[in-house]
Amino acid sequence: MTSELVKNVVLVHGGFVDGSGWREVYRMLTDDGFRVSVVQHPTVSLAGDVAVTERVLDAQDGPAVLVGHSYGGAVVTEAGTHDKVAALVYIAAFVPDKGESVGTLIADPAPGAPVPPILPPVDGFLFLDRERFHVAFAGDLPAAEAEFMADSQVPWGLDALGGAIGEPAWRHKPSWYLVATDDRMIPPAVQRAMARRAGSTVTGTDAGHAVYVSRPDVVADLVRRAAAGVAGS
Secondary structure (H helix, E strand, O other): OOOOOEEEEEOOOOOOOOOHHHHHHHHHHHHHOOOOEEEEOOEEEEHHHHHHHHHHHHHHOOEEEEEEEEEEHHHHHHOOOOOOEEEEEEEEOOOOOOOOOOOOOOOOOOOOOOOOEEEEOEEOEEEEOOHHHHHHHHHOOHHHHHHHHHHHHOOOEEEHOOOOOOOOHHOOEEEEEEEEOOOEEEEEEEHHHHHHHOOOOEEOOOOOHHHHHHHHHHHHHHHHHHHHOOOOO
């Protein structure tokens, strides 16, 4: 906890996308007076993505709320032990424990649960099936926007998928979690279970996996709540 007013926010994207999807969340938070940084990490390896995130955290002028979407949840779980991090916010994100990776968390899906349409790796990198991208990743976005996202995918490295957590930040920092109740990449029940294990303050919204794009208002509101929750404590 911190007695300082938390005005810094660091946003961490997930796999298959870059940081541009945070545009509206960024706008809403900067309009509120927050200083917002968007991490553009390459999603090649977890260690590399954590290092990029830590460099952004090093540059903050005070405590920050660290926000991760999807695979970005693994990044903030590892990077969130940084001393500038006052709170963690998970947006339809993975929340691994020590020794876990995103790969281990998705290895054994529950019967009947939607399975992400990840294609077999090529040269050590993964993509989503573009024909199934809209339904799986961006079900509540217009078709044209989902098509653009499908055709501008960022290769997701196997070393990012398989990167294991050392010391999970959520064991030491307060956290908030937004469940996307129509998610077809990470089942909502799995999201709730991870959030419960982490002791997160949980809320939900009727949205697909790309909730940070489709419902930036809800995402920005949760970040504000996290910033307020650690200020003055």
